[in-house]
Amino acid sequence: NAGVTQTPKFRILKIGQSMTLQCTQDMNHNYMYWYRQDPGMGLKLIYYSVGAGITDKGEVPNGYNVSRSTTEDFPLRLELAAPSQTSVYFCASSPGRRRTEAFFGQGTRLTVV
Amino acid sequence: GQSLEQPSEVTAVEGAIVQINCTYQTSGFYGLSWYQQHDGGAPTFLSYNALDGLEETGRFSSFLSRSDSYGYLLLQELQMKDSASYFCAVGFYGQNFVFGPGTRLSVLP
Secondary structure (H helix, E strand, C coil), X not given: CCCEXXXXXXXXXXXXXXXXXXXXXXXXXXXXXXXXXXXXXXXXEEEEEEECCEEEECCCCCCEEECCCCCCECCXXXXXXXXXXXXXXXXXXXXXXXXXXXXXXCCEEEEEC | CCEEECCCEEEEECCCCEEXXXXXECCCEEEEEEEEECCCCCCEEEEXXXXXXXXXXXXXXXXXXXXXXXXXXXXXXXXXXXXXXXXEEEEECCCCXXXXXXXXXXXXX
């Protein structure tokens, strides 16, 4: 039972480079989320999606883009990486229907130098 | 706006009971959840309150009072493995989640 799978687990980017963080879930959840977590801090919502073809901004969307072409996949795109984007990124999914149980991937640790 | 507050740190000894509080200034949410996160790991779901009152799940219980804008997580019979960060989170209609800043629990022998 894979759940939510994120790749890569670790990545070092140079300032100005771009990359895509991949997220796939096999639970047929409609709702998916991207969070970032800075050291010793809580989770901040970047983007979320309530179904294929529908995305919306969260608390800290600047510098990021997302797409949701299928129920399973919710990639996060970083354009022109900046040191402020050094963080751990978590993808999550939930079944919706007013349940607040979210299932998280293992995270991607990103460093921008 | 939406904001949740938690104590930054709590320390307790093995076998003890500890309560982690969560106060919020928000409305229109349908439930309060709690998550555990060990260092270097991902958050994992612990408990959920849709209605006021106490929900019990083994050694963990969670409480919600909407009239007091307050909830808490109660951990009983503390074990060393309970040392982790604990986050409260509210779920909103439209299905986005907002997390609190987290409480770091240290369990001492």
